[in-house]
Amino acid sequence: MSRIAKLREEKQLTQRQIAEALGLDVSTVRNWEKSRDGVKMFVRVAKLCELLDCQPKDLYESVEAEEDAEP
Numbered sequence: 001m002s003r004i005a006k007l008r009e010e011k012q013l014t015q016r017q018i019a020e021a022l023g024l025d026v027s028t029v030r031n032w033e034k035s036r037d038g039v040k041m042f043v044r045v046a047k048l049c050e051l052l053d054c055q056p057k058d059l060y061e062s063v064e065a066e067e068d069a070e071p
Contacts, residue, residue, distance in 0.1 A: 005033040 001009075008018060008029075015033070019026040032039060045056050052058075 002033045002035060004029075008033075 008015070015029040016026050018024075019029045022029075032042075045059070048059070049056055
């Protein structure tokens, strides 16, 4: 079992619930759990954060903040 699947199950969430919360197709979550699409990106972000001594959230501005900004 992948770490993503284990963490998801510990939180008692389904793949569909994760997908809906993130605005994704359930197949994307399924692929993450099978170590397919996107996992390399996670690894690269984790390494970048180690190098920069930061958290992933420090690398981007929140989409919500952009949506809330006045034109």
